[in-house]
Amino acid sequence: MWLLHSRTYELREFIDNEANKVGYAILSHTWDLDEVTFQDVQSWMVRHTRKLGWKKIDYCCRQARQEGIDRIRMDTVCIDKSSSAELSEAINSMFTWYRDAKICYAYLADIPAARWSARDHYSCLKDSRWFSRGWILQELLAPREMTLYGTDWNQLGTRHELSDLISQVSRIQVSALKGDEKKIGEFSIAQRMCWASRRETTRSEDIAYCLLGLFDVNMPLLYGEGGKKAFIRLQEEIMKNSDDHTLFAWDVPEGVESRLRDGYPYTDQLVRA
Incomplete structure (x- = not known):
């Protein structure tokens, strides 16, 4: 597990439970092109500080320093995507890493301070891209503590303070928004699948892969298999560890591949007996 130092901006790899002993903050955000x-x-090339993505890294490190946290995890810089093994480990460990962080900073890059100050907080959150992405679901639910920030790192509030609004926007029950893994596990498989419906992923397979931690399962990543096969494998893995028959309330309708390319999981297709 790679972590960035909040003062020196240097990366260091931590093995097994070393990261938990050191303590770290983690960033939740949506990816951009730069x-x-x-x-x-x-390589520490100065030009990378001119990239658009540098701003949120700098914001995150500054916040961590203020809170006395020396280590940061953010997926853009803490995963070597040239290594398929490392990428697979990161995706299968994602829920755990967010759960074990001291705090999660959620960066909603499309909510400027002026709009938030206008007090229509529901519309701000509803229109934010952060609430539409498949990968964000685990990042929203897993951390014990979370603070949300807007465009210029203007603080929007904690997940606890905004829980009613977040519940309305995400259609996730307030009781699941407490950073308590046991509480999440009390919801049926069908209910947890519902939380993922209408969320988008860039690659069709990721609509299955982004749910691994939510159901406490692991499986190899096979990019190129297609979203339909990936989701069937996910169901099979869930079945090994659960006797919750609501798993079978979800079918894979015809034409799912085109729907997945458009960013819609087939979990919104409830089959009624």
Whole structure:
């Protein structure tokens, strides 16, 4: 597990439970085209600080320093995507890493301070891209503590303070928004699948892969298999560990591949007996 130092901006790899002993903050955000990468930070080329993605890294590190946290995890710079093994580990460990962080900073890049100050907080959150992405679901639910920030790192509030609004926007029950893994596990498989419906992923397979931690399962990543096969494999893995028959309330309708390319999971297709 790679972590960025909040003062020196240097990367260091931590093995097993070392990261938990050190303590770290973690960033939840949506990806853009001009992100700083693992290779950028390792080579420390000054030009990478001119990338658009550098701003949120700098914001995040400053916040961590204020809170006395020396280590940061953010997926753009802490995953070597040239290594398929490392990418697979990161995706299968994602829920755990967010759960074990001291705090999660959620960066909603499309909510400027002026709009938030206008007090229509529901519309701000509803229109934010952060609430539409498949990968964000685990990042929203797993952390014990979360603070949300807007465009210029203007603080929007904590997940606890905004829980009613977040519940309305995400259609996730307030009781699941407490950073308590046991509470999440009390919801049926069908209910947790509902939380994922209408969320988008860039690659069709990711609509299955982004749910691994939510159901406490692991499986190899096979990009190129298609979203339909990936989701069937996900169901099979869930079945090994659960006797919750609501798993079978979800079917894979015809034409799912085109729908997945458009960013819609087939979890919104409830089959009624």
